[in-house]
Amino acid sequence: xxxxxxxxxxxxxxxxxxRLDPKAALQTLDLSKDYGDGMGLVSELNIKIGPGELxxxxxxxxxxxxxxxxxxxxxxxxxxxWAFIGGHPAGTIEARAALSYLPxxxxxxxxxSLGEHIEYVARxxxxxxxxxxxxxxxxxFGLTERIDDLPSRFSRGLKQKTGLILGxxxxxxxxxxDEPFVGLDTPGQETLVEILSDVVEQGAxxxxxxxxxxxxxxxxxxxxxxxxALVYDGKVTAEKIRELVGGE
Amino acid sequence: xxxxxATTEALHDLRRARRANRLADVHWIDALYRVxxxxxxxxxxxxxxxxxxxxxxxxxxxxxxxxxxxPMWLGLFFAVAVGVGLRSGGRGGPLVLEAPVVMHELNAPVxxxxxxxxxxxxxxxxxxxxxxxxxxxxxxxxxxxxxxNIAVVVICCxxxxxxxxxxxxxxxxxxxxxxxxWWAANALVLVVVGWSVLDIVTKHMTSPMTMLAExxxxxxTFRVTGIVGILLVGLMVFLAISRIGDLSxxxxxxxxxxxxxxxFAVTLQDVRxxxxxxxQLSQENPRLNPWVRIRRAKRRSLxxxxxxxxxxxxxxxxxxxxxxxxxxxxxxxxxLGLVWRGTIPMIVVAGVALYLAAYDAAEPTAQxxxxxxxxxxxxxxxxxxxxxxxxxxxxVMVLVCLFAGAAALALAPFEVxxxxxxxxxVPVAMASAASATISTAQGAxxxxxxAGLGPDIMGWVMLARVIIPPAxxxxxxxxxxxxxxxxxxxxxxxxxxxxxxxxxxVGGSILYLRSRKPKHL
Numbered sequence: 056x057x058x059x060x061x062x063x064x065x066x067x068x069x070x071x072x073x074r075l076d077p078k079a080a081l082q083t084l085d086l087s088k089d090y091g092d093g094m095g096l097v098s099e100l101n102i103k104i105g106p107g108e109l110x111x112x113x114x115x116x117x118x119x120x121x122x123x124x125x126x127x128x129x130x131x132x133x134x135x136x137w138a139f140i141g142g143h144p145a146g147t148i149e150a151r152a153a154l155s156y157l158p159x160x161x162x163x164x165x166x167x168s169l170g171e172h173i174e175y176v177a178r179x180x181x182x183x184x185x186x187x188x189x190x191x192x193x194x195x196f197g198l199t200e201r202i203d204d205l206p207s208r209f210s211r212g213l214k215q216k217t218g219l220i221l222g223x224x225x226x227x228x229x230x231x232x233d234e235p236f237v238g239l240d241t242p243g244q245e246t247l248v249e250i251l252s253d254v255v256e257q258g259a260x261x262x263x264x265x266x267x268x269x270x271x272x273x274x275x276x277x278x279x280x281x282x283x284a285l286v287y288d289g290k291v292t293a294e295k296i297r298e299l300v301g302g303e
Numbered sequence: 304x305x306x307x308x309a310t311t312e313a314l315h316d317l318r319r320a321r322r323a324n325r326l327a328d329v330h331w332i333d334a335l336y337r338v339x340x341x342x343x344x345x346x347x348x349x350x351x352x353x354x355x356x357x358x359x360x361x362x363x364x365x366x367x368x369x370x371x372x373x374p375m376w377l378g379l380f381f382a383v384a385v386g387v388g389l390r391s392g393g394r395g396g397p398l399v400l401e402a403p404v405v406m407h408e409l410n411a412p413v414x415x416x417x418x419x420x421x422x423x424x425x426x427x428x429x430x431x432x433x434x435x436x437x438x439x440x441x442x443x444x445x446x447x448x449x450x451x452n453i454a455v456v457v458i459c460c461x462x463x464x465x466x467x468x469x470x471x472x473x474x475x476x477x478x479x480x481x482x483x484x485w486w487a488a489n490a491l492v493l494v495v496v497g498w499s500v501l502d503i504v505t506k507h508m509t510s511p512m513t514m515l516a517e518x519x520x521x522x523x524t525f526r527v528t529g530i531v532g533i534l535l536v537g538l539m540v541f542l543a544i545s546r547i548g549d550l551s552x553x554x555x556x557x558x559x560x561x562x563x564x565x566x567f568a569v570t571l572q573d574v575r576x577x578x579x580x581x582x583q584l585s586q587e588n589p590r591l592n593p594w595v596r597i598r599r600a601k602r603r604s605l606x607x608x609x610x611x612x613x614x615x616x617x618x619x620x621x622x623x624x625x626x627x628x629x630x631x632x633x634x635x636x637x638x639l640g641l642v643w644r645g646t647i648p649m650i651v652v653a654g655v656a657l658y659l660a661a662y663d664a665a666e667p668t669a670q671x672x673x674x675x676x677x678x679x680x681x682x683x684x685x686x687x688x689x690x691x692x693x694x695x696x697x698x699v700m701v702l703v704c705l706f707a708g709a710a711a712l713a714l715a716p717f718e719v720x721x722x723x724x725x726x727x728x729v730p731v732a733m734a735s736a737a738s739a740t741i742s743t744a745q746g747a748x749x750x751x752x753x754a755g756l757g758p759d760i761m762g763w764v765m766l767a768r769v770i771i772p773p774a775x776x777x778x779x780x781x782x783x784x785x786x787x788x789x790x791x792x793x794x795x796x797x798x799x800x801x802x803x804x805x806x807x808x809v810g811g812s813i814l815y816l817r818s819r820k821p822k823h824l
Contacts, residue, residue, distance in 0.1 A: 060481055060483055060484065061482040061551075062482045062549075130553065131552075131553050132551060132552075148307070148413075148414065149305070149412075151410055152412035162402045162407070164403040164407075166321060171320075176407055176411075178313040178316075178317065179310055179313055179317070179411040181310055181313070221407070
């Protein structure tokens with residue numbers, strides 16, 4: 056009989072679950088999500104991603120990419136299975152400290168300027184000497200002139216850039232990014248590719264849900280999803296991405 | 304290593320800064336003027352209401368009898384408030400955090416309880432205050448007829464309602480912090496409300512809600528069991544605060560988006576959007592599998608496509624919506640029973656209940672209004688299409704009226720109910736279906752267009768948009784007042800003649816609906 060409480064179960068440890076690798080940057084174990092209506096959004100995903108990888112998460116619409124990222128970030132609760140960030144169950148304080156998650160639409164305060172947003176997020180994550188890095192990021196995305204403006208009144212593209220800056224300003228070991236290229240202008244897209252490559256070079260892991268072929272040279276791995284299931288895990292090529300997006 | 308103290312301190316610092324930013328933007332004169340106006344209108348309304356009550360005081364013995372019976376009814380009211388809290392908690396309520404708070408603060412390496420405790424205490428405080436105000440008003444009105452000291456009555460009522468407000472909110476938080484599933488929370492609602500109903504039926508004070516209600520009656524009869532109510536509130540507040548950080552982020556994020564839209568829709572008085580968002584908030588979705596599947600006709604069917612489409616929609620209504628429609632029918636029936644017994648103002652309650660039920664019955668029409676491009680793509684006049692939907696909506700309202708009639712039997716004799724039912728069912732079902740369809744088909748107000756009329760006229764137009772539709776249903780019930788109070792000499796002919804005015808109203812409504820066109824945003 057179903058329990059009247061939907062409290063999360065006790066997470067497995069390497070002792071109880073031999074598949075769990077504490078060194079993996081991101082690992083999912085039998086990760087599943089459905090809304091109890093028989094329509095699985097993600098079913099029994101088993102993925103292990105190591106440090107320093109840049110993974111392109113690819114699949115047709117409704118494949119379960121955003122759900123997988125939401126589950127891995129702890130924003131969504133799995134129906135079954137687990138997601139781990141650096142060996143810590145998703146959503147725990149350690150996992151939150153290690154993970155930077157950027158959803159497909161940026162979530163911004165109405166009453167804070169761009170500069171205030173950056174300070175808030177940086178301080179919440181105890182970022183050391185964030186001021187200089189913040190200036191660099193703002194300049195790279197061409198937002199120096201808008202630093203005192205309210206992002207809530209920005210265009211879609213500028214909001215996206217603000218979201219990216221907030222995701223990058225804080226320390227992280229894993230970054231999950233959902234469709235970051237949507238709404239960005241060409242210079243913004245180029246900057247993003249450059250930044251994601253730098254981030255990976257510095258040892259962080261990036262999982263990026265995108266079909267943007269510009270990211271292919273920098274990406275180290277491609278994970279393909281279809282109908283919530285893993286259908287491909289291997290090398291990235293433009294042809295493979297087209298095939299996976301087409302759902303063939 | 305995460306320095307939790309430092310991050311929590313940063314959180315508090317920056318929250319203070321945000322508060323200061325917000326306060327700097329407040330127009331104090333405007334705010335004070337609004338408070339003054341609300342206060343003034345409130346005082347006038349209370350004075351008017353208390354002026355309507357009889358002034359003769361009851362004697363001490365009558366007051367004691369009152370204090371022996373009324374706590375059970377007040378307890379039922381408190382139980383319903385707690386039930387609302389339970390339902391809200393089962394769906395991730397009652398807290399509504401801003402989406403960026405969920406995304407940035409609850410996702411930061413800060414204990415989640417540190418993020419949520421502040422808003423939780425604020426909500427408990429607010430509901431205690433709101434309860435105290437309502438309790439003070441009720442106490443003031445009651446004290447006019449009681450022989451007790453007015454100040455003591457007001458204070459005790461105020462305390463009881465404040466505690467009930469806190470209890471409702473704390474229960475919701477305790478349920479959502481413990482991630483109780485919606486069905487378990489709903490089962491608890493039945494227990495809590497059922498226990499209070501049992502108290503009323505058995506005339507025994509056993510429910511904790513009744514005990515809480517006893518506090519309001521302490522000036523008349525002091526019962527020590529009232530302290531159980533206070534202890535219960537204390538316990539529930541502890542349970543709420545102790546685990547509030549364990550709330551579901553998934554629910555919190557969903558609620559954040561929906562409630563922000565809901566507030567905007569309420570500001571615009573966009574009733575349809577409010578209904579839609581409220582349904583999403585309570586996760587009231589159409590059934591994936593209809594109750595009965597209507598098969599595709601094999602041969603050329605004579606059934607109009609709108610009629611079939613409407614029933615396909617009704618057959619996907621989720622159980623809570625069906626239960627709500629039946630409950631509204633029952634409320635309408637009981638209210639009409641009270642009207643027949645002489646409590647004339649209950650006709651408003653009956654009218655509003657039927658109107659709300661009709662709002663659900665008008666769902667297929669609402670789907671046309673929500674999809675204007677599709678609506679105008681049909682090779683027929685848009686108004687005619689809306690009128691075609693009215694037929695199914697009317698049929699559903701006839702069914703709701705059947706429940707109303709059955710419920711009315713609890714308060715009125717059978718020979719009265721069936722005669723009046725036969726006379727009134729068609730005009731009332733038609734009027735309620737038409738009124739809800741009008742409200743739905745008028746769509747969101749064109750604020751920019753109305754602004755050109757000036758603020759005063761715009762205010763009246765906005766008010767009329769909200770008031771006229773339910774008023775049509777209430778007017779359709781007015782002929783009931785001509786029935787008389789003697790079952791042996793029921794004035795059915797007079798009631799029947801009066802329904803002619805209802806039919807005029809329905810005719811006017813049909814003409815209005817015939818002129819409706821799709822509105823693009």
